[in-house]
Amino acid sequence: MSEQRRWLRWWDYAIALGIAALYVVLLLNTVGTLGYARDEGFYFSAAESYGRWFELLVRAPKEALTRAAVDRAWSINHEHPALAKSAFALSWLLLHKKWHLFPMEGTAFRFPGMLSAGLVLFILYLWGTRARSRAAGIAAALGFALMPRAFYHAHLDCFDIPIVAAWVACAYAYWRSLTGGGLRWAIATGVLFGLALNTKHNSWFLPITFVAHAVLLQVPSLRKELRTGTSRIPAALLAMALIGPLLFWATWPWIWNDTAQRLEGYVAFHMGHEYYNMEFLGVTYWKPPMPRGYAWVMTAATVPLITLVCAAAGMVTIAASKLRGGSERAHEGMTALLWLLAIGVNYAAWLSTSTPIFGGTKHWMTAYPFLALFAGAGLDWVLSKARQSGVPVIAHKVAGPVLIGAACVASPLAQTLRSHPWGLSNYTPLVGGAAGGATLGLNRGFWGFTTGAVLPWLNQHAGHGETICLHDTAWASWDMLVRDGRVRRDLRTTMSPADASIGLYHHEPHMQGVEYQYWVAHGTSTPVHVPLYDGVPVIWILARPGATH
Numbered sequence: 001m002s003e004q005r006r007w008l009r010w011w012d013y014a015i016a017l018g019i020a021a022l023y024v025v026l027l028l029n030t031v032g033t034l035g036y037a038r039d040e041g042f043y044f045s046a047a048e049s050y051g052r053w054f055e056l057l058v059r060a061p062k063e064a065l066t067r068a069a070v071d072r073a074w075s076i077n078h079e080h081p082a083l084a085k086s087a088f089a090l091s092w093l094l095l096h097k098k099w100h101l102f103p104m105e106g107t108a109f110r111f112p113g114m115l116s117a118g119l120v121l122f123i124l125y126l127w128g129t130r131a132r133s134r135a136a137g138i139a140a141a142l143g144f145a146l147m148p149r150a151f152y153h154a155h156l157d158c159f160d161i162p163i164v165a166a167w168v169a170c171a172y173a174y175w176r177s178l179t180g181g182g183l184r185w186a187i188a189t190g191v192l193f194g195l196a197l198n199t200k201h202n203s204w205f206l207p208i209t210f211v212a213h214a215v216l217l218q219v220p221s222l223r224k225e226l227r228t229g230t231s232r233i234p235a236a237l238l239a240m241a242l243i244g245p246l247l248f249w250a251t252w253p254w255i256w257n258d259t260a261q262r263l264e265g266y267v268a269f270h271m272g273h274e275y276y277n278m279e280f281l282g283v284t285y286w287k288p289p290m291p292r293g294y295a296w297v298m299t300a301a302t303v304p305l306i307t308l309v310c311a312a313a314g315m316v317t318i319a320a321s322k323l324r325g326g327s328e329r330a331h332e333g334m335t336a337l338l339w340l341l342a343i344g345v346n347y348a349a350w351l352s353t354s355t356p357i358f359g360g361t362k363h364w365m366t367a368y369p370f371l372a373l374f375a376g377a378g379l380d381w382v383l384s385k386a387r388q389s390g391v392p393v394i395a396h397k398v399a400g401p402v403l404i405g406a407a408c409v410a411s412p413l414a415q416t417l418r419s420h421p422w423g424l425s426n427y428t429p430l431v432g433g434a435a436g437g438a439t440l441g442l443n444r445g446f447w448g449f450t451t452g453a454v455l456p457w458l459n460q461h462a463g464h465g466e467t468i469c470l471h472d473t474a475w476a477s478w479d480m481l482v483r484d485g486r487v488r489r490d491l492r493t494t495m496s497p498a499d500a501s502i503g504l505y506h507h508e509p510h511m512q513g514v515e516y517q518y519w520v521a522h523g524t525s526t527p528v529h530v531p532l533y534d535g536v537p538v539i540w541i542l543a544r545p546g547a548t549h
Contacts, residue, residue: 008129015134016125019141020118023154027114031107031155032486034421035452040157041476043085044109046077047157051089053253067257074254078262079269082252083198084162087112104484109157116165117154121145123165123172124369128376130179131335135383135401139408140376143307144369146412149361152423159200160362166196166203167342168369174210175338177236179331190239194247201270202346202366209345210237213338273356277510282441284510289353296347298361301431301442303368304412307375314377315340336377339370360424360446379408421452422533434534448472448506450539455487457529457541461548462502467492469500471514497521501547506539518542 036044053073057064064070074082088109095101096108121141129137144150153160170192177185196203214234249255255262277286280294300308318336346367349355383401386394394400411429419426424446427437438444451473462468468491470478475495481487494500497517505515505527519525522544530540541548 012129016122020122023121023145024114024118027154030420034155035449036477036480037447037449038474041474043157044480045476047085047088049073049076050086051093070253078254081198084159088157106480106484113156113161116162119165123168127172128373132377132380136376136380139379140372142409143372143375146416147303148416148419148426149302151416163200163202164366166199167366170196170206174236186235186239189236190243193240193244197248198251205345209341213341275356279443279509295350295364301427302361304415304428305430306408306411310375310378311371314374317381339373342370343367425533425538434536438536445506445538453531459488463547465490466501466547467494469494469497469503471504472506502543
């Protein structure tokens with residue numbers, strides 16, 4: 001393979017680190033108003049269990065390594081790999097319990113996810129800069145950072161952003177191994193693949209992507225290489241096969257014992273994942289098949305349009321330059337092929353009629369960094385045309401990029417900031433924003449996280465000792481709100497509308513029966529509080545007369 005296109009200077013790493021650090025700071029400054037999603041509650045419990053095992057490992061390592069101790073600690077949430085939850089646990093132990101850097105436990109649990117988001121931006125800047133230009137690197141990093149759905153997930157104690165980070169890090173290492181990086185980057189690919197395996201099952205798509213890439217690169221010369229016996233397997237693929245599974249096993253204590261049986265159970269859980277209800281274009285789907293257009297429509301409805309346009313421009317211009325040929329074009333084509341395969345493979349599952357209905361945009365979010373890299377390439381092409389335009393301001397080597405870059409960033413930035421703390425209720429202007437999404441019948445909420453938006457009202461208006469029905473908020477998620485001091489401790493909780501004096505209702509069409517139960521139990525159908533997101537009700541509160549003031 002040809003040498004990498006550009007060497008990076010020390011200030012490139014400083015720029016990448018600066019972008020990542022600023023994003024993490026923004027996440028920390030906004031996390032305090034975001035409610036805890038259902039899955040976060042499960043991962044809090046798992047991380048605490050793992051944390052107790054880490055403490056035992058330090059205090060009594062021989063006891064910690066016994067099967068009884070391992071199984072007792074790691075059996076909790078064993079249907080998911082352990083790396084992200086281990087990071088949550090260590091962050092909680094060190095940054096909250098020991099060093100008291102985070103007064104709220106929930107923020108300490110969430111912090112590794114925020115660092116993962118920063119890592120994604122760090123890599124995207126470096127990759128975009130190496131492959132194209134510094135402008136492309138900045139655009140790629142900001143393109144991902146300013147996707148409202150990615151911004152929401154970047155706050156969470158969940159695996160969705162950590163697997164994005166693991167995916168793009170492994171892909172970058174693989175690319176470096178092909179572009180002059182040598183054996184060290186091939187080994188790094190194997191190591192990162194092992195860590196990705198222990199993060200989330202999206203990692204299973206990595207070898208598919210890389211093998212397809214390696215094969216397609218060799219197609220022009222494959223017959224000759226097979227005939228002469230000179231065909232070679234990229235070192236990175238060998239490292240993935242040798243290092244990845246071993247590291248996966250070594251970093252997940254649950255599979256140290258009964259390895260084959262427990263791995264079989266892990267795979268079976270995800271191949272036959274339980275179904276969740278999901279509204280799409282006014283229809284609630286609860287079992288396969290999901291409409292094949294689901295992922296594509298939701299991408300168009302949730303990713304800022306300017307980012308999609310820049311990505312399309314990047315794809316078209318790279319394809320056009322590839323047709324013109326040349327060694328530099330070959331390098332560019334090899335890179336673009338990897339990005340394109342990464343996008344295609346991550347969306348491919350949603351082309352199947354048997355894919356379970358168990359979530360939304362987060363399930364193909366591993367494609368978004370590569371979409372952002374194409375957006376960076378598209379902006380780089382726009383800047384090159386601007387320099388040739390002859391218009392003084394636009395052609396200026398400083399003013400032009402600043403003005404064009406600002407024009408491309410303004411709308412995604414505004415949309416992203418405006419989406420908080422509603423996150424999954426956000427839709428882009430292409431479909432009419434949140435109101436347009438509701439009118440089209442797109443899912444308004446998920447995971448019960450919007451409880452965070454009504455906590456100030458509850459703290460002020462709920463009567464002393466009243467019983468709250470949590471509806472779609474998990475027990476452990478509410479408990480963390482209490483532990484963090486975000487909700488009054490005197491309030492009691494239930495999951496039964498009939499037993500509650502105050503009820504939370506997180507709107508999804510299939511949950512309307514819960515609202516009807518409140519009407520019967522409370523003797524009224526009128527909510528006492530309905531916060532609006534751009535005019536759209538997402539969560540509201542119903543109460544018995546006299547339960548609030």
